[in-house]
Amino acid sequence: MAGPTVTEDYLKAIWNAREWSDDPVTNSVLASRLGLSPSSVSELVRKLADRGLVTHARYGSVELTDEGRRVALATVRKHRLVETFLVDYLGYDWADVHDEAEVLEHAVSDTFIERLAEKLGHPTHDPHGDPIPTAAGDLPTVAQVPLAQVDEGAVVTVARVSDDDPDLLRHLREVGIDIGTTVTLAARRPAAGVVELTAGDQAVALGLPAAETILTEVAQP
């Protein structure tokens, strides 16, 4: 059997694409997410379909099969538990864990990851607020709203930040925004492509693309 690294990367990319948007996942979407050419993706998706991990309508979209989703979620679980370990145990900054976890997720065994989960106290979320699938493949879903779409004047809690932009993560750390931080949406300025908020006593402006990757929940009273 083939080395599973590539397989896991593709399945995870398909799953991640679906997690952040409901648009159908085409081969070119996948290609841009994976940083590969469309022709490469086309070929490998066909192989994944042959192995029963995805379905693929020619010239259409790619969907995970049950088995494909199982593999994808297992990989996501490994990724997020490793990120949690890097921050909680090894003291990494949350901006620096993504690339390391991207490699380690393919290298750790199931035994390793279950023992690690145990030692970490079976965390339900990683340092960026991403939910960690259980070993059985369950994933809690919570209603969350991108910061870019929060109403003016609303008070919300930051629940989740995409882990793949280290510069944004570092910036958020610098302005005091973390998971669980309560922020008030001071103003939306779509014309300027900016939302303004206050975190504690600090005023912060964020561009819309960044504000789209920050998910919030209604603040606890």
Place this chain on the structure above:
Amino acid sequence: MAGPTVTEDYLKAIWNAREWSDDPVTNSVLASRLGLSPSSVSELVRKLADRGLVTHARYGSVELTDEGRRVALATVRKHRLVETFLVDYLGYDWADVHDEAEVLEHAVSDTFIERLAEKLGHPTHDPHGDPIPTAAGDLPTVAQVPLAQVDEGAVVTVARVSDDDPDLLRHLREVGIDIGTTVTLAARRPAAGVVELTAGDQAVALGLPAAETILTEVAQP
């Protein structure tokens, strides 16, 4: 640059071959250690030589260059620190860590391994008694004698056991032999291919090949 996994495996195999014997390392020795065909090894050793990591006399033996040794020792350091982590933190049995470490050694970054070393308290030896090279590439050398060559009646301390035979490691655990255990060499029976010893109050017989992979030091008085 090529994916480093194969490179690291070859360099580590060359280094390991030298650690346990002074015989010259030929391509066929390497092939059998790596579980590959001699032709594959011949080809890859040539590439390593082109990259300046080894020297290779045609039809002769392979030697690490300074740079090759640096890479090999860095990989050995990762392997042994990972094994220590698996036993000390994740609670693995010492028989089960080798294969997992064999994969992880290629996946962890330098940053990861230095933070891990710090958290583990900069251990000098892994769970099998193998010395851990420092980040600078230094390795303490201690006079050790294979159990197979200890004199009858001598009292010695088990200092080191090869990590690549899980069945032997499990057996040793069962008969109460660990790193630091004091044993007495009761009898050598070369004709039978066996050495007999007592560990605590238990009598243990070991075959010569196994006894050759167990290194001992003179027992502390």
Place this chain on the structure above:
DNA sequence: CTATAGTTTTCGGCATGCCGAACTTCCCAG
């Protein structure tokens, strides 16, 4: 000084996974 047995290298071939170029297919504008 050979003959030859054993070791090492070379050679052709295979599998994986990637790419760019050329070719299909889709689908909407007109």
Place this chain on the structure above:
DNA sequence: CTGGGAAGTTCGGCATGCCGAAAACTATAG
């Protein structure tokens, strides 16, 4: 309905790393 441009696929080619078979080399016995 049809013409094109965009999206997707196929094709030939490349790099890595592996193998078995055949050729080349070494070293030892006679």
